[in-house]
Amino acid sequence: MPDTQIKLEWEKAALTKFNKMIERIPLFHRKIAKTVVVKKAQINAQQRNASVVEEADILRAFFSEVPNTFYSLMIRLFDEVGFDYRPYEPR
Numbered sequence: 001m002p003d004t005q006i007k008l009e010w011e012k013a014a015l016t017k018f019n020k021m022i023e024r025i026p027l028f029h030r031k032i033a034k035t036v037v038v039k040k041a042q043i044n045a046q047q048r049n050a051s052v053v054e055e056a057d058i059l060r061a062f063f064s065e066v067p068n069t070f071y072s073l074m075i076r077l078f079d080e081v082g083f084d085y086r087p088y089e090p091r
Helices: 014-024 027-047 055-065 067-081
Strands: none
Touching: 014 027, 014 055, 014 067, 027 055, 055 067
16 A cells, blocks of 8 residues: 655646635535545555646545545535546546
8 A cells, every 4th residue: 555644746736626625615524525535646646656646636536535425515516616527437
């Protein structure tokens, strides 16, 4: 398993969208969402042997870590912040 303690760089545009999305998540869920998505996005990048977290890593992290109960909210927020989530949507 990749070392999740490693802090990777994030693409600037992807980080901006991520931060906007986190700001829109209801306050009660914001901290946990940020924690689990950051961790999983970094793992995703490490599994690609990349040194930079990209938008695809973030989107895959949201889809794998956010409970299905919040799926419709997540999709709405993706649209609001400009994430192109469709290629990463689970089938």
